[in-house]
Structure formats: structure tokens, C-alpha cells
Amino acid sequence: MDKLGQFMPLGDDNPRKTTPFVTWGIIGLNVIVFLISLTAFEHIIDTYGFKPGAFSVLTILTSMFLHGGIAHILGNMWFLFIFGDNVEDRLGHIRYLIFYLVAGFAASMTHYFMEIGSTIPAVGASGAISGVLGAYLVFFPKAGVYVSGGFGRAGKINAWIMLGVWFVFQIFSSALGTESGIAFGAHIGGFVFGLIVGGIVRLFKKG
Secondary structure (H helix, E strand, O other): OOOOOOEEEEEEOOOOOOOOHHHHHHHHHHHHHHHHHHHHHHHHHHHHOEOHHHOOHHHHHHHOOOOOOHHHHHHHHHHHHHHHHHHHHHHOHHHHHHHHHHHHHHHHHHHHHHOOOOOOOEOOOHHHHHHHHHHHHHHOOOOEEEEEEOOOOOEEEEHHHHHHHHHHHHHHHHHHOOOOOOOHHHHHHHHHHHHHHHHHHHHHOOO
């Protein structure tokens, strides 16, 4: 996940009740796929990355497990490690897995409509993870998150502040059309999807 000009999470004080097997499994699978991709990196990214101008449902799925470099995968997996366990705990293992994959699909579709003719392959788990962040914000808005980052060491703040700043940064970056190579639209789509699903779950499952 991009960190420039925003808080970088170091951890949270949100205890979980169950072991996050799915989150750990997703992290492990991403690492394995990344290592495999290094054997023919450019070919694999070009073949299995998602290109809006050459729409393919298959590449929506495969692109969610590919990354553009070490910093890319480390950032994404760190966010998933910190926030994914609690969302998995709240949804349950199977529903969480389904939610994660559908969030990634929603993120890719948002990117598709925003960059409909692009033939640049988009890769990364950040769209799906953005969905996790959106759900986390709904489920645990007052959870304490330990942060540091572009604003200097900030200590512990509420999740709604940290994730709110992150989301606003995505919106501004998308509106400004920065040449960073980051699919900010996918982040926005995934996050909004997470907010919606989280809101529905919280409405029907109090506590």
C-alpha cells in the first residue's frame, strides 16, 4: 500500500478471538506467487496482470496475487497482516475469504471503468486489502492503531483517523491523476465495497 504523505501502521491493540488462518494463507500464497513470478517477471506480469483494455475475468483473479516488486508486496502484506486478522475474526474464515476475493473483483472493476482502454497490466493485492480496510473501519472505528509515517511519529490514534486519512489520500491522488503507476481507483472501489459490506454485516449482526 502506498505510504507517502500518510500514516504508516505499526500495529494495533485490537485483540482477536480466533486464529487468522485465511489471512496467513493469503499472505503465504502471495509470497509464493511473487517468488515464482521472478523466474519470468515481465512475461508473467504482462500475461497475468489485469488490463482494462483486454478485459479478462481470469486476470482479475491472477492479478490479485502478483506484485511489482519487493516494496510492493511487503507494503501490501504488512497492511493485510495488521488489519486482516480482525476482519477475519468478525466475518468467519469462509465468509472472509469470499469477501476478500469479491473485494478484489470490485476494486478491479472500478479500475476498469476508470481506465477502460488501458493496456498497462495492473497487479497487486491492494484492491482486495482496501476492502479489508473499509470493513475494519466499520467494525472497529475506535480501535487503537500505532502509527508513524509522513507526518512523523504519531503514536497511537483511532482506526477511523488513520484509515480516513488513507482514504482521503486515495481520492485526492486519483483526482490529481498522479503518474505514480498506482491504481488509486482500485483502492477507492475496494474500500467503498468494504464499507458497504461492513455496514450490512454490522446492521444485521450487532456487537
